[in-house]
Amino acid sequence: MSFEGVDFYRLDGLLSEEERAVRDTVRAWVDEHLMPVIGDCYIEGRFPKELIPGLAQLGVLGANLPEEYGCAGLNNVAYGLIMQELERGDSGIRSFASVQGALVMYPIHAFGSDEQKKHWLPRLAGGLEVGCFGLTEPDYGSNPAGMITTARETKDGWVLNGTKMWITNGSQATVAVIWAKTGAPDDVASIRGFIVPTSTRGYAAKDQKGKLSLRASDTSEIHLEDVRLPKDAILPKTGGIKSPLSCLTQARYGIAWGAIGAAMACYDEAVRYAKDRVMFGKPIGATQIQQVRLAEMLTEITKAQCLVLQLGRLKDAGSMTPQQVSLAKRNNVNMACECAREARRLLGANGILVEYHSMRHLANLESVYTYEGTHDMHSLILGEQITGLAAF
């Protein structure tokens, strides 16, 4: 029996036919192409890059960007459903798609020149190029405005120097969107984005080893040493820290949906196991303790679904705020962590095996909880929104 999603509140009725078709198509793709390999990839610590052409052909890369650039031109609810379905498979695969779409294609679309858009977007949508997003630095995680990477203007272009860390897709990327200060170290307004082909001299990426989470995803450190770029490498419409933060809002929006996919995968597995596994002469699903676990999971998943659906409608209407995204990312990822943990426990000893999915999701979600604004930072963003007083 293949995966069954959760729709306890008949939210399907609030989706359009196209939105449901997109979700069902990506779900079928994940069943067919990702599920058979994900366990081995996770154990081997390998991103399944052989799936990139398939993802591109399906049209998931930058799916909410316009058709004129070779993208699918979907609305944001359909885009969210794609993220949900990919993360039902694995957070690492969803991370790949998030980075390519929301952190590389989105800034090129939002801040790039016509030439940059025409050159890069179709190639990224088609999977001919793989992108990464260089914002975080070893000493500047939650506080990216403090970055020390510099871009110095010369008479014929730019020279970049600095180090970026925790960069998804970093080592396999063919192009990087790098954020750097063009002015003094304390000049936050001078932060600009640059399109950097990774074959440029002085660019070096190396994978971060020893990860116990997101093992089917590449995470890298990027070193930029006198990386010389032409004048037109700069994203002309970027200006200040709000430019990269707006990209993060896009990615966090997708994560809020994606987390539901991971949670549903764990719930689905837990329900099946609870019905099948017999102990003391009856299925463990007939015991109160497991029923409470499952009821809690179903409730939290359903609440999370209501959150993102309305968030998506707001985004499509153009009135979504970053704080609303913070609330959804914070709630839904935390919810997914809880579901994965409870599912893993319900599965008993089997729950630690890779042939089941809950512990893989649990381990992945610890990263998702921490990246794209930690859970705690989103609490503080909401705190500031509520009180008007920044605690960071």
Place this chain on the structure above:
Amino acid sequence: MKIAVCLKRVPDTESRFTIAPDRVSVDTAGLKFDMSDFDGYALELALRLNEQQGGGPGEIVVLSLGPEGTQETLRKALSMGADRGIHLACEVVPFDGLAIAEALAAELGAGGQNYDLILMGRNATDTGNATVGPMTAAILGWPCVTAVSWLELKEGKGTAHRELEGFTETVEFRLPALLTIDEGIARPRLPSLKGIMAAKKKPVDSRPAALGEPRVTVQAMELPPERTGGRIVGEGPEAVPELARLLRDEAKVL
């Protein structure tokens, strides 16, 4: 080539069925629906035939008969690459294959249609009658080949394979023809997301189905009895005679 593919919208085969209070139909509340499996193979075959033609003039028309929701199945076919859809509207799909065949033949055989090929699944995954294809062909007076597992078309003629129990049959026929398609001929593709968006812009005409008078009706529907537990007749070689006796006298399978 102008190809018509007839699609039936059926409950997803992974659904758990319950019988409706009328005792003659399946309760559709909460059921998921999709294109019948064999019809998916027929559609994929049509798409490949026209792709192989290399952009020559060709059209794939998908037809489906049923209630409003049937249009969703047609749009799925359009998102996979069919060119336009025809929805033959009726409240309930009759059980009688002849009643359906009469409606399909009235549409497909109408003047000026000039189809080269009509494809449909070997049988519907819900009713499993396998009658609509041959009956439609009979009304049209067209050659019909059922359960096609391989196909080649050349100069107005076709060669098809049929996988039968223990052997393969090769048959030849002239076009236009109606073929029913077996599994395995061509695994249906997933629609692309762009295809899903493009399908919104493709035309779907809806008109009332000219259904024939049903001559066969369902009188009762029952779920299969719950399976009872197995029985252990003994252990080791000593149990064999007793097992053989039971298989012969009780189960009557030997």
